[in-house]
Amino acid sequence: MLKIKNVQKSFGDIIALSEVSFDVDDGEFVFITGPSGAGKTTLIRLILREILPDQGEIWLDETDITKLKVNAVPEFRQQVGVVFQDFKVLPEQTLRENIEIALAVINLQKAQWNERVEQVMDLVGLADRADLFPAQLSGGELQRTSLARALVVDPKIILADEPTGNLDWETADAMMELFEKINKKGKTIVMATHHKGIVDKMKKKVIRLGKGKIKKSENESDKKESTKDEKIKK
Amino acid sequence: MSIHFTTAKKHIRRSPFQAMAAIFVLTVTFFVTTILAVLVYSSGQAFDYFETRPQVIAFLKDDATSEEISNLQSKLSTDARIKEVNYVSKEEALEIYKKATSNNPLLTELVSPSIFPASLEFSLVELSHAESLISEVKNEGIVDEVGFTASLGGEETLTDVVSKLRSITFYLKVGGGIFVAFLLGTSFLVLLVIIGMRMSSRKTEIEILDLIGATARFIRTPLFYEAVIYAVVGVTIGWLAAFIIILYLTPSLIQYFGSIPILPRDTLDLITLMLVIFAGELLVGLVLSLAGSAIALSRVRPRK
Numbered sequence: 001m002l003k004i005k006n007v008q009k010s011f012g013d014i015i016a017l018s019e020v021s022f023d024v025d026d027g028e029f030v031f032i033t034g035p036s037g038a039g040k041t042t043l044i045r046l047i048l049r050e051i052l053p054d055q056g057e058i059w060l061d062e063t064d065i066t067k068l069k070v071n072a073v074p075e076f077r078q079q080v081g082v083v084f085q086d087f088k089v090l091p092e093q094t095l096r097e098n099i100e101i102a103l104a105v106i107n108l109q110k111a112q113w114n115e116r117v118e119q120v121m122d123l124v125g126l127a128d129r130a131d132l133f134p135a136q137l138s139g140g141e142l143q144r145t146s147l148a149r150a151l152v153v154d155p156k157i158i159l160a161d162e163p164t165g166n167l168d169w170e171t172a173d174a175m176m177e178l179f180e181k182i183n184k185k186g187k188t189i190v191m192a193t194h195h196k197g198i199v200d201k202m203k204k205k206v207i208r209l210g211k212g213k214i215k216k217s218e219n220e221s222d223k224k225e226s227t228k229d230e231k232i233k234k
Numbered sequence: 235m236s237i238h239f240t241t242a243k244k245h246i247r248r249s250p251f252q253a254m255a256a257i258f259v260l261t262v263t264f265f266v267t268t269i270l271a272v273l274v275y276s277s278g279q280a281f282d283y284f285e286t287r288p289q290v291i292a293f294l295k296d297d298a299t300s301e302e303i304s305n306l307q308s309k310l311s312t313d314a315r316i317k318e319v320n321y322v323s324k325e326e327a328l329e330i331y332k333k334a335t336s337n338n339p340l341l342t343e344l345v346s347p348s349i350f351p352a353s354l355e356f357s358l359v360e361l362s363h364a365e366s367l368i369s370e371v372k373n374e375g376i377v378d379e380v381g382f383t384a385s386l387g388g389e390e391t392l393t394d395v396v397s398k399l400r401s402i403t404f405y406l407k408v409g410g411g412i413f414v415a416f417l418l419g420t421s422f423l424v425l426l427v428i429i430g431m432r433m434s435s436r437k438t439e440i441e442i443l444d445l446i447g448a449t450a451r452f453i454r455t456p457l458f459y460e461a462v463i464y465a466v467v468g469v470t471i472g473w474l475a476a477f478i479i480i481l482y483l484t485p486s487l488i489q490y491f492g493s494i495p496i497l498p499r500d501t502l503d504l505i506t507l508m509l510v511i512f513a514g515e516l517l518v519g520l521v522l523s524l525a526g527s528a529i530a531l532s533r534v535r536p537r538k
Contacts, residue, residue: 090442105452150446
């Protein structure tokens with residue numbers, strides 16, 4: 001579904017990403033991890049076509065998004081659900097309006113809005129918060145709002161940039177359970193996080209970045225299995 | 235209701251003072267524009283009235299035959315510079331005299347039709363033709379004398395009045411036009427600044443919308459709607475205020491100017507005139523608001 005081929009990106013003299021290549025299959029849940037400055041957010045921004053790489057290709061299904069014309073970018077983004085660390089919800093719109101705006105953006109008929117909105121609000125557990133404003137919601141609720149907005153357009157893929165970065169452990173854990181639930185329904189998820197505990201717990205495919213390069217790309221469960229085997233051999 | 239229209243209304247409610255500033259400037263602009271438009275109309279009407287008012291009377295010699303009179307009348311009727319030609323016989327002239335002196339019967343007792351000359355009366359299409367026409371008519375064999383009449387007095391007085399009116403109309407058009415252009419320019423700049431401020435205050439919102447796939451059109455449409463709301467409300471209030479004042483003053487003005495039709499006497503005609511002005515102003519207001527918002531929005535950094 002998603003193919004990153006030999007991507008390179010620099011900001012002046014700073015090399016943010018270098019020779020980054022990996023694939024994400026349909027329905028897969030992939031973590032992009034690494035310390036601050038490793039290039040996680042840059043990679044998410046590249047996939048979202050917020051910035052362009054200096055070199056390399058990024059394919060989503062049959063589209064090389066690095067070759068997209070400017071006026072084709074909105075249509076591409078409408079197929080991608082995105083969740084941010086700082087939630088990026090519209091402060092003067094209610095929770096329901098924040099979700100509905102995504103449907104207005106994809107130009108869905110208004111008659112279909114209610115059903116879709118109710119469905120995602122039930123899924124993220126915010127059905128009773130529909131008419132509240134962001135200032136009246138907790139961090140976890142805001143992040144779930146952000147996720148609901150991403151889901152409501154039925155995207156091909158969900159990109160999440162440090163979605164638990166501003167949440168306490170308990171809320172982050174609940175949020176990750178929600179992501180897993182969505183992934184089990186068949187949604188492809190690419191999540192950038194430096195939260196090692198979450199990555200270890202979830203046992204998903206991990207792309208480890210360090211100084212802009214991929215250090216390791218492996219499945220956490222495979223890694224644990226291989227570590228066990230090595231210990232047995234010893 | 236369109237989501238863009240709802241968003242535009244929310245923006246206005248969120249910053250009511252910016253909205254009030256925009257509407258107030260547009261109101262003043264279109265109030266003055268309406269008053270000036272009516273003044274230009276009225277001065278034009280007065281100018282037309284005086285220009286077509288002059289009556290030339292060709293007094294005919296007593297020995298003029300009816301055939302000669304008929305020939306001259308036909309000749310004058312086909313002249314493009316002349317509006318209407320009427321033949322006034324000696325008897326009709328006496329009747330006119332009697333009517334004019336009806337409050338003093340002594341003046342009518344001693345007169346007979348024979349002392350009044352028959353005449354051909356005609357009005358001019360434009361005052362500028364008066365001089366040449368009068369001299370041409372004077373040269374006609376059956377014409378004894380040519381008189382130039384108007385309620386304002388003789389030929390010189392009338393020329394003077396029309397010339398003054400022509401100047402007033404010209405200065406009203408040019409001066410009023412410059413003043414209105416200045417006000418429209420100010421309104422345009424205010425709209426530009428306010429829409430620009432809206433863009434700045436909505437920076438985060440625009441960024442979010444951009445990231446979730448909103449097109450430039452989706453982002454900009456509420457701002458266009460907002461500018462259109464300002465224009466429609468500003469034009470309507472300005473026009474309505476001017477209309478109320480004009481309606482209030484019309485009876486007094488009509489009475490003061492007498493037969494000079496500076497404003498339509500029929501209420502329906504007056505309303506039609508005002509609606510035509512309103513339609514024109516609305517069009518100008520819409521062009522102004524759309525151009526102002528388009529320029530303000532075009533200054534936003536394009537997506538790379």
